[in-house]
Amino acid sequence: MNNLAKNGFSPVVSHQKKDGTTWTVKEKILLGLTPKDYLAQQFKNPFNWILAVIYAIGLPIIIGRFIYGLGWVTHSSYDYPWGLFLGFGLFTMVPLSASGFMMGTTVELFGRKDFKPIERLGLLNGLLGYLFAVVFLQIDLGQPWRLIYPMFVSLGPAAILFLVAWHVATYLSCQVAELVPAFAEWMGLPRAKKFIKSMVLGLTVAGIILSTLHQGALGGLFTYAPGKVHPLWYSSPFMWFHFFCSAIFAGLSMLIVVSTFCKWFMRWRCDQTFLKSLDRLTLGLSKGAALALATYLVIKIIAIAHDNDWSYIFTGWGQWFILEISVGVILPLVLYTMALRNGSPALARTSAFIAVGGIVLNRLNTALITFNWDLYQEIPHWREMVIVVTVYATYIVVYRAILARMPILFSWKEKPDQ
Amino acid sequence: MKKINRRSFLKGGLAGTAVVAGTAVSKESSASQSFGGYPDSMGVLVDFTKCVGCRSCEAACNKEQGLPAPDKPFDDMSVYDEIQHNGQKRRTSEKAYTIVNRYKVKDREAGPVFRKFQCNHCNEPACLTSCFVNAYTKTKEGAVIYDPTVCVGCRTCMIACPFYVPAYSYSSPINPVIKKCIMCYDTRLKFGRPPACVEACPQEVMTFGKRKDLIKIGNARIRSNPDKYIDHIYGEKEVGGTAWMYLSDVPFDQIGFNTHIGEQPIISYVKEFLTIVPMVLTIWPALFTGFHLLANRKEALKNEKPSGKE
Numbered sequence: 001m002n003n004l005a006k007n008g009f010s011p012v013v014s015h016q017k018k019d020g021t022t023w024t025v026k027e028k029i030l031l032g033l034t035p036k037d038y039l040a041q042q043f044k045n046p047f048n049w050i051l052a053v054i055y056a057i058g059l060p061i062i063i064g065r066f067i068y069g070l071g072w073v074t075h076s077s078y079d080y081p082w083g084l085f086l087g088f089g090l091f092t093m094v095p096l097s098a099s100g101f102m103m104g105t106t107v108e109l110f111g112r113k114d115f116k117p118i119e120r121l122g123l124l125n126g127l128l129g130y131l132f133a134v135v136f137l138q139i140d141l142g143q144p145w146r147l148i149y150p151m152f153v154s155l156g157p158a159a160i161l162f163l164v165a166w167h168v169a170t171y172l173s174c175q176v177a178e179l180v181p182a183f184a185e186w187m188g189l190p191r192a193k194k195f196i197k198s199m200v201l202g203l204t205v206a207g208i209i210l211s212t213l214h215q216g217a218l219g220g221l222f223t224y225a226p227g228k229v230h231p232l233w234y235s236s237p238f239m240w241f242h243f244f245c246s247a248i249f250a251g252l253s254m255l256i257v258v259s260t261f262c263k264w265f266m267r268w269r270c271d272q273t274f275l276k277s278l279d280r281l282t283l284g285l286s287k288g289a290a291l292a293l294a295t296y297l298v299i300k301i302i303a304i305a306h307d308n309d310w311s312y313i314f315t316g317w318g319q320w321f322i323l324e325i326s327v328g329v330i331l332p333l334v335l336y337t338m339a340l341r342n343g344s345p346a347l348a349r350t351s352a353f354i355a356v357g358g359i360v361l362n363r364l365n366t367a368l369i370t371f372n373w374d375l376y377q378e379i380p381h382w383r384e385m386v387i388v389v390t391v392y393a394t395y396i397v398v399y400r401a402i403l404a405r406m407p408i409l410f411s412w413k414e415k416p417d418q
Numbered sequence: 419m420k421k422i423n424r425r426s427f428l429k430g431g432l433a434g435t436a437v438v439a440g441t442a443v444s445k446e447s448s449a450s451q452s453f454g455g456y457p458d459s460m461g462v463l464v465d466f467t468k469c470v471g472c473r474s475c476e477a478a479c480n481k482e483q484g485l486p487a488p489d490k491p492f493d494d495m496s497v498y499d500e501i502q503h504n505g506q507k508r509r510t511s512e513k514a515y516t517i518v519n520r521y522k523v524k525d526r527e528a529g530p531v532f533r534k535f536q537c538n539h540c541n542e543p544a545c546l547t548s549c550f551v552n553a554y555t556k557t558k559e560g561a562v563i564y565d566p567t568v569c570v571g572c573r574t575c576m577i578a579c580p581f582y583v584p585a586y587s588y589s590s591p592i593n594p595v596i597k598k599c600i601m602c603y604d605t606r607l608k609f610g611r612p613p614a615c616v617e618a619c620p621q622e623v624m625t626f627g628k629r630k631d632l633i634k635i636g637n638a639r640i641r642s643n644p645d646k647y648i649d650h651i652y653g654e655k656e657v658g659g660t661a662w663m664y665l666s667d668v669p670f671d672q673i674g675f676n677t678h679i680g681e682q683p684i685i686s687y688v689k690e691f692l693t694i695v696p697m698v699l700t701i702w703p704a705l706f707t708g709f710h711l712l713a714n715r716k717e718a719l720k721n722e723k724p725s726g727k728e
């Protein structure tokens with residue numbers, strides 16, 4: 001599409017075509033191209049071919065999961081009841097999607113209107129991340145059709161997962177509402193937009209509360225397993241705070257990563273406001289991420305001191321822990337700080353990629369790698385991995401499709417520029 | 419390796435905003451330590467010095483609970499040589515609610531120790547507290563039973579159980595559920611009868627009775643034979659106390675018991691998080707609306723004097 005844009009193609013930015021007539025919904029969906037051009041466009045993109053391969057292998061396996069049961073796609077481990085679906089899909093996707101509530105807070109609550117150009121991307125990143133975390137959860141649950149049981153059929157309100165279930169559900173609706181304006185602009189429904197605008201403060205505050213609690217609750221879930229999670233990754237009083245605090249820089253770094261991809265691969269879709277402010281915004285986000293990283297590092301150390309886990313540092317697990325902290329926390333912290341000092345968005349982007357990797361490592365460490373450190377390690381079944389890749393690919397497809405259409409990276413105009 | 423008692427320090431104090439949390443947390447967590455189970459609940463005392471590893475209990479349980487036929491018959495003793503995952507011995511599964519394992523112990527006259535193993539029916543079950551659909555019930559008789567019709571299959575209870583007891587019927591695509599020992603509640607315990615495995619044992623390894631009497635019996639046995647028994651009833655205090663308790667003549671950590679498990683019930687580790695919930699719910703809205711007003715005041719001022727910073 002970037003090539004197309006170079007050759008003079010201008011994407012849909014308003015209800016009206018240049019000649020003054022209105023775009024139909026179908027035309028909007030096809031990005032203002034003719035069906036033939038649109039398909040040709042899709043075929044030319046090598047990334048779509050990769051996706052095709054992933055689906056060719058992954059879809060049958062996902063279907064198999066529901067026909068033959070979980071035992072067919074996982075090792076059916078009693079000792080590792082949670083595998084990659086939750087270890088990656090839930091525990092990693094959710095913190096990486098914390099950008100939604102943070103951009104809402106920054107722009108709507110703290111009145112930092114200068115972050116406006118990236119606010120919607122932050123919200124969308126949040127919404128999609130949560131949505132797909134739920135998709136992963138649905139694949140992992142033994143009886144996904146009973147997902148509403150904890151809400152309406154049989155309530156276990158004292159359980160942490162109960163809180164997670166309720167909060168993620170409420171927060172998802174919150175995020176959908178926050179993105180209604182973008183959808184309303186695209187579809188031409190000004191009333192819906194106005195309605196949401198009137199309650200945006202309430203939505204944002206609700207978002208903060210829910211996010212604090214369920215991000216923390218994901219950490220809290222592991223406090224049920226004091227003997228199973230390795231002591232260096234475990235801390236009964238601090239666990240929730242570790243998860244919450246790391247979600248802050250995870251969300252911000254993910255937003256930098258996604259905006260970088262947008263700048264590279266979807267430049268045609270970004271408007272000048274977005275492109276021009278992106279470097280400044282990247283540094284702004286970096287500042288937040290650096291602060292969160294520093295706080296996180298401190299509370300990690302406090303937790304070890306508090307639980308007196310120093311003796312573990314010198315074991316093999318301790319070295320693994322130090323590796324995770326150095327590469328996943330200290331390195332991005334140093335790079336972000338340097339980027340801020342030198343005013344270098346490129347360095348900040350590098351740092352963001354590393355920080356995202358660090359979070360993935362941390363969550364996998366807690367949920368899988370150091371879990372049952374006393375027993376044995378288990379490598380997930382290959383079918384499990386294929387499903388994870390397939391679902392993640394779908395996440396990217398949906399992400400891309402929305403970015404290409406709705407006014408996320410550009411602002412909707414009353415009339416196209418001539 | 420030394421394990422650390424994580425609860426021995428003060429429980430709150432994240433500095434700053436957590437002052438309120440500090441007081442709330444310590445109150446709640448001390449309250450959580452008092453529940454010691456129902457006063458007249460039943461239990462089983464297992465004496466490993468008597469067990470010969472005949473696997474009659476495994477067979478009895480299979481029959482009583484209507485479980486599928488085992489891979490190897492119950493009189494096949496080669497199961498004791500089975501090794502799974504990196505040296506792990508057999509464990510409970512969807513087909514077996516109880517398992518006997520053999521532990522070779524150096525210089526023990528009587529040879530190896532056989533250890534029967536099933537759900538311990540904790541006084542404050544971790545499985546119960548972690549389930550978000552409340553599938554588990556601790557009955558007044560002491561059994562921890564389970565309602566498969568509401569189980570969603572999140573498997574948090576398997577994460578939470580400190581003894582690695584609950585198994586899951588992964589093989590079923592339509593109706594996978596948690597599978598574990600229910601202390602023969604439906605068929606026996608409810609009517610005051612001992613569990614099937616207890617009755618089936620030819621060696622009378624297991625004594626069925628009121629939990630508090632069993633502790634007395636256990637202590638009496640240790641006192642009458644102090645050279646033989648380890649001076650500890652495993653399960654009397656572990657994770658808040660369990661209905662099934664154990665006597666042994668070799669140190670418990672040599673026969674597969676987790677001796678670092680602590681005396682706190684699992685829920686006490688979780689309370690730390692649970693207590694911040696109401697706090698966030700009450701303080702956050704006011705706090706952040708306040709921030710919003712402040713920020714916007716700044717903006718209003720800025721509009722008057724455009725030279726304001728940022």
Ligand code: SF4
Nearest residue numbers: 537538540544545579
């Ligand atoms: S042993 Fe495990 S499954 Fe049994 S009651 Fe205790 S926590 Fe629950």
Ligand code: SF4
Nearest residue numbers: 549569570572573575
């Ligand atoms: S797997 Fe079933 S019984 Fe266990 S916690 Fe989840 S819903 Fe409850």
Ligand code: SF4
Nearest residue numbers: 479599601602613615
């Ligand atoms: S008490 Fe009943 S269910 Fe439990 S192991 Fe014994 S026979 Fe099986």
